[in-house]
Amino acid sequence: MQDAVLAMLAKEPSHGYHLHARLRRSLGPLGESMNRGQIYVTLARLERAGLVVCERADGLPERPERKVYALTPAGQQRVAAWLAEVGWPKPDLAEFHLKLAAAAAARLADPVELVAAQRRELLRRLREAQRAALAEPVGSGAGLLLEGVVLRLQADLRWLDACERAWSKVDDEVEGG
Amino acid sequence: MQDAVLAMLAKEPSHGYHLHARLRRSLGPLGESMNRGQIYVTLARLERAGLVVCERADGLPERPERKVYALTPAGQQRVAAWLAEVGWPKPDLAEFHLKLAAAAAARLADPVELVAAQRRELLRRLREAQRAALAEPVGSGAGLLLEGVVLRLQADLRWLDACERAWSKVDDEVEGG
DNA sequence: CTCTTATGGGTAACCGCTATCTATTAGCCA
DNA sequence: TGGCTAATAGATAGCGGTTACCCATAAGAG
Structure with missing residues (x-):
């Protein structure tokens, strides 16, 4: 988080709210979950660490004081x-x-069932990410980010296949032995 | 972390150090980075939340007091x-x-160079994970986990290819424009 | 017998994130 | 004009995790 804020400030000085908005825009749909308050906590720590300074540029007296950091x-x-x-x-x-x-160890659930449920969830997210990627303009940063998400989900689905194979075999051994 | 500890306790009651050892064994090479102290912090919180109880089973007076949780x-x-x-x-x-x-925005480094450096690092990790997977016994949990790591790294490498394509194009446009 | 090191177990401080709260500004509507 | 709502700007508290450190025992080394 600190590095992300510093990276934004490397382009141009901003105040807290502006930084938040820029980060969200840069991350696209994946930035939705970002917390607003986190920016201010991070800025305070960065200032305490001497990495940023606050140049109070509250030119308009009627506006709330906004601290511009550089x-x-x-x-x-x-x-x-x-x-x-x-x-x-x-x-x-x-x-x-x-x-x-x-x-498997505590006999509380069937591992193969858990894998199946997880696969359904990942397939759902995969469809969602692909749909979101189509909504983004081609060549945009957010679209590229979503492509990475899709590739990861596909890899995880392949891993779930491997998990299913492995745990099915364990079940067979238990039943057979 | 809490869930991991609870899952271990679901199989059998243990004390802190034993739990740490079981978790490390279960995670294989990926468990190396686990912190020992974290177990005790987690157990204390779980006890405070009423999810586990401590049955002081220090049978041997010469041994250090160990708290067995259930x-x-x-x-x-x-x-x-x-x-x-x-x-x-x-x-x-x-x-x-x-x-x-x-x-790219602050002109501090060449994005394509960053991608190249990152690719070298991921390839290094990929080789390392594949080597570690060969060291694990086939069909073991740790081996399965490492297979997942390998699949992820391969997906991330494909994403780096996409990043390189995208940022190369941006450079061309900048140079051409 | 003392010094050192490794093992087993624990505590405290710090850091990052989230959730929540306050306050101001603006827009809308009755 | 008064009252509701959303957006903007900022602060705070608490939780969860990591790090760094502390205490005790046990095993060797000299």
């Missing part, structure tokens, strides 16, 4: 460092994996 | 609810997307 040299340095680093979020498949293991 | 009826209910829900983590591609946009 990058400090340290902030620019951090943006450059962020751009230079090659990080990638680690896959978060552990939860479903544990769910299957727990269901 | 599910309460409310805890069993929550495990059942967790198994019933069909959730899936949302794709977290936004950070890289913002990185590309910020690099």
Whole structure:
């Protein structure tokens, strides 16, 4: 979040609400879930860390005071460092994996059933993402983002197939043994 | 995290360190990054919420006191609810997307270069995951998990290809215009 | 016998995010 | 004109997770 805000400020100084709007526009449909208040918390921390400064540009006395923030040299340095680093979020498949293991171990549910339910959900999201991608203008950033979502969902569906194969075999062994 | 701990307790009561070991074993190489202290924080919260109870079973006086936790009826209910829900983590591609946009807008870096660097990193991780998968016994839970990681990385690499195509086109337009 | 290291178990502080609350501005409508 | 609603701008509290650190035991090394 901090890096995202700094990245927006690298283009031009803004106040909290404007930053929020720019982020949402940049992320398209995936930015819907962004919280408004988070921006201000993040800005306060960035200011405390000396990465941004607040230039009070409340020119109109009748408007609510809005604080316009801009990058400090340290902030620019951090943006450059962020751009230079090659990080990638680690896959978060552990939860479903544990769910299957727990269901089988405690005999609380049928793992193959859980996989089937999950596949229905992912197919639903896949259709939704494809529909949203069609609504975006071609070549837009949001459309590209949605393409990534679609590719991920397809990969996850393939993984569910593998899960089903694996847990079906376990069931057979239990029944057979 | 809470659900993961509850799921382990659904199979059998355990104390903190044992739970940590079981979780790590169940997750294979992906469990390496798990923090030990987190287990105790989580157990304390679960106890406060009335989902688990602590039966002090420190039979040997010379051993350090270890608290054995077990599910309460409310805890069993929550495990059942967790198994019933069909959730899936949302794709977290936004950070890289913002990185590309910020690099291009502030002219701090070449987006196509960033994509190339990211591709190198993902290929490295892909090789690593495939190697780890070969080290796991076939049919084990950890092996299945690693297969999911591999499928995801392959999907992300395809997305990077799409990113490169999109941002190359943008560069052409800028140069041409 | 002491020093060091590894293991087992725990606590506290910090950080990020979400939800919620306040206050002002603007638009609408009766 | 008064009252309702939405949008804008900002602040706060609480939850969940991670990190860093602390305490005790056990095993070796000198």
